[in-house]
Amino acid sequence: MDNRTMVLERQFNATPEVVWAALSDPNVLPTWWGPDGFSCKTKEIDLREGGQWRFDMIAPDGTVFANRHRFTVYDKPRRIVYLLDDDGRGEQSKTAEITLMPQDGGTALRLCMRFATAEDLRAAKTYNAVELGYQTLGKLAAYLEAHGQETTPCATPDGAVE
Numbered sequence: 001m002d003n004r005t006m007v008l009e010r011q012f013n014a015t016p017e018v019v020w021a022a023l024s025d026p027n028v029l030p031t032w033w034g035p036d037g038f039s040c041k042t043k044e045i046d047l048r049e050g051g052q053w054r055f056d057m058i059a060p061d062g063t064v065f066a067n068r069h070r071f072t073v074y075d076k077p078r079r080i081v082y083l084l085d086d087d088g089r090g091e092q093s094k095t096a097e098i099t100l101m102p103q104d105g106g107t108a109l110r111l112c113m114r115f116a117t118a119e120d121l122r123a124a125k126t127y128n129a130v131e132l133g134y135q136t137l138g139k140l141a142a143y144l145e146a147h148g149q150e151t152t153p154c155a156t157p158d159g160a161v162e
Contacts, residue, residue: 003118006130010137013106014144020077020100022143030055032143035135049074054087069096084113092116109137 012019022028024047030040037060044054049071057065066087073081078100083093095114100107111133115121 004115004121006113006115006121006124006133008111008113008130008133008137010109010134010141011103011106012109012141012144016077016100016102016107018144019107019109019140022140023080023098024074024076028143029053032139033057033136034139035132036139047071047074073097092120094120109140111137 022032026042026045026047029047030042030045033040034057039058041056041058042053043056044052046052051071051074053067053069053071055067057067059065066089068085068087069082070093071080071082073079080098082096084096085091085093092115094116097110097112097114099110099112101110102108113133115124
C-alpha cells in the first residue's frame with residue numbers, strides 16, 4: 001500500500017451476489033450507506049457504469065456533506081470503481097474501488113480509496129476516515145443480517161475486531 005491509499009476489508013457470510021445487490025440497488029444503498037448516525041438524502045442516483053450518485057450525507061449534528069460518486073466500472077458482481085468528491089465544490093476527487101471476492105462460503109469485501117496526495121490521506125485520517133469507513137461496512141453488515149445474511153467480524157488494520 002502506498003502513502004495515498006486507504007484500505008478497508010470485511011468478510012460477510014453472504015454470497016457476492018447478495019452483497020452486490022445491497023451495493024447496487026438504488027432503493028437499498030442509501031438506507032445503509034454512511035457512518036453510524038449519518039443518513040443520506042439522494043439528489044440523483046444512477047448505479048451503473050457511466051452513472052452517478054449525488055447525495056447529501058447528514059451528520060447526527062445536522063451538518064450536511066455533499067457527495068458525488070461517478071461510476072467508471074460496474075462489473076457485476078465483482079467490482080465497482082468510482083470517483084468520489086464533494087459534488088463539484090472544489091475538493092479533488094478520490095478513486096474508490098470496491099472488490100467482492102468469494103471466500104469461505106461468503107464474500108470478502110475490499111474497499112481501496114486512493115487520495116490525490118499523501119497529505120489528503122493524512123487529513124482524512126485526522127477526521128477518523130478509517131473508523132468511519134468501518135462503521136459504514138458495519139451498517140452494510142447490519143443490513144445483510146436484517147435480511148437473513150450473517151456476517152463475520154474482520155480485524156481492522158490496528159488489530160481491533162469489528
